[in-house]
Amino acid sequence: MARAIHVFRTPDRFIAGTVGEPGDRVFYLQAVHDSRIVSVMLEKQQVQILADRMGLLLEEVHRRFGTALPDEPSVDTDPLVTPIEAEFRVGTMGLGWDSDSGAVVVELLAVTETELDESVVLDDTEEGPDAVRVFLTPVQAREFAARSDMVIAAGRAPCPLCGEPIGGDGHICIRTNGYLRTPGFDPASWFGEES
Missing domain, CATH: 3.30.2450 (Secreted effector protein pipB2 fold)
Structure with a gap:
């Protein structure tokens, strides 16, 4: 053809x-x-x-x-x-x-x-x-x-810790030792810092 x-x-x-x-x-x-x-x-x-x-x-x-x-x-x-x-x-x-x-x-x-x-x-x-x-x-x-x-x-926002995209349900972040990351997560609060 x-x-x-x-x-x-x-x-x-x-x-x-x-x-x-x-x-x-x-x-x-x-x-x-x-x-x-x-x-x-x-x-x-x-x-x-x-x-x-x-x-x-x-x-x-x-x-x-x-x-x-x-x-x-x-x-x-x-x-x-x-x-x-x-x-x-x-x-x-x-x-x-x-x-x-x-x-x-x-x-x-x-x-x-x-x-x-x-x-x-x-x-x-x-x-x-x-x-x-x-x-x-x-x-x-x-x-x-x-x-x-x-x-x-215009795609998914990147995780501020690992850089991987965060979906609507969050994602498993390798930097948080496998804890589920949710959208809107503030990494400063995870480390006990004030944002």
Whole structure:
């Protein structure tokens, strides 16, 4: 079967979003142009890595080519377009700079059981996993990174002692010798200190 490559050269939106409650969220990336919508599922860590690397890429492009860095971006806070039907789960991600169009290029490839030849990333070969390829202006790239940071931060609060996320029912904290930690726990009170 032929490989499907969904290309968005001038997307109206390219955003990260979630479905579900903190601790049980499913992460999506969604590209939108007019009435065309493509959603893919991925892990929280993949969203974080993509946002971080996008910021580093913009800084490198500015340093090497003098491309202006956008100011503080406005953040798209609208929800994902529903209904959400994921095309695939993301396995490999590619990130690059297209100097001809002055765009950040993001490629998201489907999980595959076979070993992936890196030449498939950012290429139109007929063999390989399905992909979504999005071209973003520097402003859109900054906006994507800023929204992604907000989406990731909206998860469960970290435990002040061990750093692990605290769920709605608390968590077993290794720093309290296995005692159940509940949300709102003040570590100063545990050590007999006034807060």
